[in-house]
Amino acid sequence: MNLNNEKYKQQIIPLIIYLFLSFVLVSLSMVRFFDPIYLITDALTKNLRSSLYVTGVDLANTFTYIGNSNTLIQDNKKLKQELYSLHSIQAQNYLLTNENKALSEQLGTMVKSSNVTPVMAEIISTTTTSDYITIGVGGNEGVANNNIVVYKNILLGIVTDVRPESSVVQLVSSKDSSVPVSVSGSQVQGILTGSVESGLIINDILPDETVDQNAMVLTSSLGGGLYPSGLLVGYISSIQPVTSQPFKIAQVKPAVDISTIDYLFVLKNKS
Template sequence: MSRRLVIPSVLIFIIATGFVLFLSPHNMRRVQAGFLGIISPFLKTGSTVDKKYRDFREGLKTLEQLEDENKRLVVANKEMSATNQTLRGLETENNRLRNALGYRERAVFKLLPARIISRDASTWYNEVIIDRGVADGLKEEGDQAVLTEEGLVGKTTVVSDHSATVVLISDEACRVAASVEGTREQGIVKGERASSGSIPSIGLNFLSKQANLKNGANIYTSGAGGVFPSGVLIGQVKDFKMRELDGHATVVPAVDLTTLEDVFVVVGDNK
């Protein structure tokens, strides 16, 4: 700053100071009030901005806090998904058991519920082991029909005190006398040999060459032979062909034999 500006500034400051010093107390308060009135809006604005800034700072979360909260939300979401899956599984199981119970009450024969407790991968489509035996009312000699509410499964063979082997209808050793709905055709249903590792097919044999069965026709047990009660659904016709000596139909089982869990053993008439 040049000397020309310094000297006037100093003089103005001395005069203003002297003016203030020689003011009466009353006039001094008036000057102070006026000065405060001039600067108060700026003080208020500064205070408001400062408060908003502090509030903004307090409202911000650190990166570490956000990461922790995100982790908690991920864990909670996984727990909720697991709970929902469990509930859906329980609902499905409950519906399946309810349907089975309803079928048992409607059945025209006496049924003993059983659960599959063992299944060998090498004989997956041949046999299963259930948790019922002689002590539960099964015949020691076997040959009792096994089914679900959907249809025929097979029959008991080797029976011990508390378990029994069930040969499935997809096994060649299981032969079932059958009839075709809406026709006079009858034959024998049995499992058919398949290449290793593949699902075996089931065939209805000894039909007449003129049978010409339509795809989707229902196949039921005929009751002949005494092992299987009549009227139990075995499956549906997939295709029909004439062979040299008879007619033959490939049958799709009514029961999904790959996912069996619970079955019924026919132990008598429901009278």
């Protein structure tokens, strides 16, 4: 029995010591003691982690395609039909573009050059909550905090932490994110936030305001915030009343699945 007790003590004591050491590390981490280690590991492993992440995404997509092969054929037919109608829209757009160009020249207006420069970046990793991602560009490339991150004209998030070789991006799906938005085809303006339970949501929509399903949700310059207006965020998927409140909330389907894209752009300020 004593032998067992002795053995048990030998088992427990190292666990307690390591647990104590872990709490010491947490305390040191809270005062940013490990920032240099973050930088070193980041620089050493960035390329490897980036390649592994892309390989994982590709593999997952391959399995997804195999699983959806039946529906892909039907989707392909639908897409072909959509393509035909898009061709006709494209032709119309071409005419309108020429018309617009002619009008601009006539009015003597100049298109203002944007004051941002896009920097292409790849995704290195995501956090466990999928709220933040790490991308492979950082301070060395001129990226700064609060730079907007987009894919084509779709808003993905905002840079919240910059290191020399990489940056952390808070996605619009994050609980901490709040983006002023407007809904196309309506007067609705509001703040888009992330939610674990419901995905992207717009709160406090007045009951008499009408919002179409699948309407586009775009960033607005309301409040003169960080986000430029006109970037696509997603589409309205449903509108629901809130129990015991006069307001409605709209659920928004993201315009792009972050796990399906290979690269994105950071809009860094020219200045």
